[in-house]
Amino acid sequence: MIVVTGATGTVGRTVARLLAREHPVRLFVRSPDRLGPVEGLAEGRTEVVRGHYGDGEALRRALEGARAAFLVTNHPTEPDDARFTEAAVAVGLRHVVKLSAYAVGDPDADDFITRRQRENEDVIRASGLDWTFLRPRAFMSNTLSWAESVRAAGVVRALYGDAPHSVIDPRDVAEAAVRALTGPGHEGRAYALTGPEAVTAVEQTEQLGEALGRPLKFEELTVDQARAALLRRCPPVVAEALLRSAERLAAGRKADVSGTFEEVVGRGPGAFRQWARDHAEAFR
Known part of the structure; x- marks a missing residue:
């Protein structure tokens, strides 16, 4: 049995679908109604446990009898990694594959989110569990935040349009997670995952326009405009x-490309141009 947390999210949903093809899977979710159709559920390969990290009884029930788990936590202040780790140790889970962040490996990255991810990784290391950390760059799917302005006005608005960023397809992150959960030799490894090239927001706008069959306009946001947009969500x-992280983007600190994904999965990662083609309907 493999447990998947975050199964209603960008990566966890794909991890669950890929695993359910060949493995028994248990999904630990706060809102099962957000799952949609679940592969393997009718055939008995997939179970659903409703709960959240603060519900220790539900968490232990989800982890009981499992050998490995995919861990996604995103609350900025709750000690969810510690709660998960305590329950995992108590029920005898052997291996946890955690979705972390690329910036954890950058000593110059010191924003709040990166510090929290470092602390969470330390909690898991200290637990005695076997662990694998996935540290991806920003997801290509983050550009879905542009969809409303693209549909309404054919415009993309973002900070630092000329700054290169080695963004990664979240489907690739999910595939790396499945390899780590099901194959040998991944314990004690931290995988820095990027796309195949660094692309700027201006280039992403052009490639998205090609996928849509119409030109799009890029408009640079000021920091204050970006802050206001972020505070709305x-x-x-x-x-x-x-915003602190974006400063590192502007300084060229997110342009490096890693070959780790190919080492783990055995193929190269997908490019943004293909992601845009595959998701063009979201922007129409």
Whole structure:
């Protein structure tokens, strides 16, 4: 049995679908109604446990009898990694594959989110569990935040349009997670995952326009405009952390390309141009 947390999210949903083809899977979710159709559920390969990290009884029930788990936590202040780790140790889970962040490996990255991810990794290391950390760059799917302005006005608005960023397809992150969960030799490894090339927001706008069959316009946001947009959907501490992270983007600190994904999966990662083609309907 493999447990998947975050199964309603960008990566966890794909991890669950890929695993359910060949493995028994248990999904630990706060809102099962957000799962949609679940592969393997009718055939008995997939179970669903409703709960959250603060519900220790539900968490232990989800982890009981499992050999490995995919861990996604995203609350900025709750000790969810510690709660998960305590329950995992108590029920005898052997291996946890945690979704972390690329910036954890950058000593110059010191924003709130990165510090929290470092602390969470330390909690898991200290637990005695076997662990694998996936540290991806930003997801290509983050550009879905542009969909409304693209549909309404054919415009993409973002910070630092000429700054290169080695963004990764979240489907590739999910595939790396499945390899780590099901194959040998991944314990004690931290995988820095990127896409195949660094692309700027201006280049992403052009490639998205090609996928849509119409030109799009790029408009550079000021920092104040970006802050206001972030505060509409994020807590202030997260918004400020993302702005700090964007400063590193502007300084060219997110342009490096890693070959780790190919080492783990056996093929190269997908390019943004293909992601845009595959998701063009979201922007129409």
